[in-house]
Amino acid sequence: xxxxxxxxxxxxxxxxxxxxxxxxxxxLHFHSAYECISVLEGSVECVIxxxxxxxxxxxxxxxxPEQLHSIETRETSKVQVLVFLPELAEDFHAVxxxxxxxxxxxxxxxxxxxxxxxxxxxxxxxxxxxxxxxVQQTAFVKRKTLSQDRLLYSLISYIEEHYMExxxxxxxxxxxxxxxxxxxxxxxxxxxxxxxxxVNRLRIYRACHMLRETDYSVLRVSExxxxxxxxxxxxxxTKYVKCKPTQYRRENKLV
Amino acid sequence: xxxxxxxxxxxxxxxxxxxxxxxxxxxLHFHSAYECISVLEGSVECVIxxxxxxxxxxxxxxxxPEQLHSIETRETSKVQVLVFLPELAEDFHAVxxxxxxxxxxxxxxxxxxxxxxxxxxxxxxxxxxxxxxxVQQTAFVKRKTLSQDRLLYSLISYIEEHYMExxxxxxxxxxxxxxxxxxxxxxxxxxxxxxxxxVNRLRIYRACHMLRETDYSVLRVSExxxxxxxxxxxxxxTKYVKCKPTQYRRENKLV
Numbered sequence: 128x129x130x131x132x133x134x135x136x137x138x139x140x141x142x143x144x145x146x147x148x149x150x151x152x153x154x155l156h157f158h159s160a161y162e163c164i165s166v167l168e169g170s171v172e173c174v175i176x177x178x179x180x181x182x183x184x185x186x187x188x189x190x191x192p193e194q195l196h197s198i199e200t201r202e203t204s205k206v207q208v209l210v211f212l213p214e215l216a217e218d219f220h221a222v223x224x225x226x227x228x229x230x231x232x233x234x235x236x237x238x239x240x241x242x243x244x245x246x247x248x249x250x251x252x253x254x255x256x257x258x259x260x261x262v263q264q265t266a267f268v269k270r271k272t273l274s275q276d277r278l279l280y281s282l283i284s285y286i287e288e289h290y291m292e293x294x295x296x297x298x299x300x301x302x303x304x305x306x307x308x309x310x311x312x313x314x315x316x317x318x319x320x321x322x323x324x325x326v327n328r329l330r331i332y333r334a335c336h337m338l339r340e341t342d343y344s345v346l347r348v349s350e351x352x353x354x355x356x357x358x359x360x361x362x363x364x365t366k367y368v369k370c371k372p373t374q375y376r377r378e379n380k381l382v
Numbered sequence: 383x384x385x386x387x388x389x390x391x392x393x394x395x396x397x398x399x400x401x402x403x404x405x406x407x408x409x410l411h412f413h414s415a416y417e418c419i420s421v422l423e424g425s426v427e428c429v430i431x432x433x434x435x436x437x438x439x440x441x442x443x444x445x446x447p448e449q450l451h452s453i454e455t456r457e458t459s460k461v462q463v464l465v466f467l468p469e470l471a472e473d474f475h476a477v478x479x480x481x482x483x484x485x486x487x488x489x490x491x492x493x494x495x496x497x498x499x500x501x502x503x504x505x506x507x508x509x510x511x512x513x514x515x516x517v518q519q520t521a522f523v524k525r526k527t528l529s530q531d532r533l534l535y536s537l538i539s540y541i542e543e544h545y546m547e548x549x550x551x552x553x554x555x556x557x558x559x560x561x562x563x564x565x566x567x568x569x570x571x572x573x574x575x576x577x578x579x580x581v582n583r584l585r586i587y588r589a590c591h592m593l594r595e596t597d598y599s600v601l602r603v604s605e606x607x608x609x610x611x612x613x614x615x616x617x618x619x620t621k622y623v624k625c626k627p628t629q630y631r632r633e634n635k636l637v
Contacts (some may be wrong), residue, residue, distance in 0.1 A: 179569070180421055216503075218506065227409040232629070246517050246518060247473065247514075247517050248471075248510045248511075248513045248517055249510070249511065249515070249518065250514075251473065251506070251507075251510040251514070252506075252507045252509075252510035252511035252514055253505075253507070253512060255503045255507035256507035257499070258503045258505075259499070259501050259503030259506075259507055262501050262503055263501060263504065333637070362507070
């Protein structure tokens, strides 16, 4: 289970990446980079903005900076993901940054992504090809940020900053000064899961990372990731990862 | 016979062009655009800078702005030519404008040039692909402008401006304040033909253009293109175009 991929802060380490991934599932999130997902095998469900689409083999979707999106594999999938910062396709960004594609789905030749571009010009060629194919295939419309979006950004940012503590929708709703039931409904509709499930998935994703990369005890991992008890941690871990934390660590620990 | 192609002043009408041409021969010239020539069938001889190369099927050559070059078809050829202004590949230009490729020959996938790019991003993708492939395949060295080059630029510019009048190497050598025999040697060595032959070829090229595009009498065309007599015009025309001016006009006149 990959739930959150680390391209939120892509700008700090690298300007872009291209990866082939299997059976991806990323919860609702947003980031400052452009993203293109192209399906090589199987299919994925994706939510981009408020639109839900199924992408099958040969289809791609394009995501604008700061656009809410999620991806879920229901059966199996193999996708190619290209993430890049706006400055790498400046001319495109200058014209389209305030817009969104009318159709997020498009067809995008990806065979050339197979090997890492060997220099900045070949990388730019690839990015401009993707942007150019998109522009060729769809109209763009002015981007509207709905009050719903602003609420979702607030909720997701809050979770990002507070998942290691107690983190309830009740608290956020108070902070955002909005109705609990309204926030719950909007969140579930767009994220495709309840607020608490989203928080727990994120916690487990971070726990996996910690189990792989540190020597912290399971108890400490559980606490650092915001679980109130080891029991709750174990239950959630087994639910999403399909094995126990110790077994996961044994099989995935980086030397 | 195509001797001079009209991309010298490409900047005035368009920023780039892609064309497939057969049996090209262009005399020594230079312009402010980048140029890439890729051989689809047959072969061409090209001089770029001071280096002479034979390009055969699948091979391409890259020409930097203001770099002297000529192309000649000895038997048959079918080439794809891409010419573009520096501003279309700004990042490349910023780094390489003062340099020249160590090897002008490279391999460049051209199948994608087959149809006109449908938007500016697809065009940029194509140009960056060409630049990126070149950078991948060759080192660059600092560009040296030799005194020979400066002399050649002067001679060619002089011909460009004076071919419609009497235009002798003797005059130019005086104006450039250089030795007649030295200028003659340098010119012949680089252009692959004598000064007078170059002038006459250019005159005939311009005469062809005039015969196609205007209703001027053959005498007027001959005079406007700098021939001292109709006899000399007819002789040169038949030599290079392999038919008489009237026949050429009949077969090529634009309606």
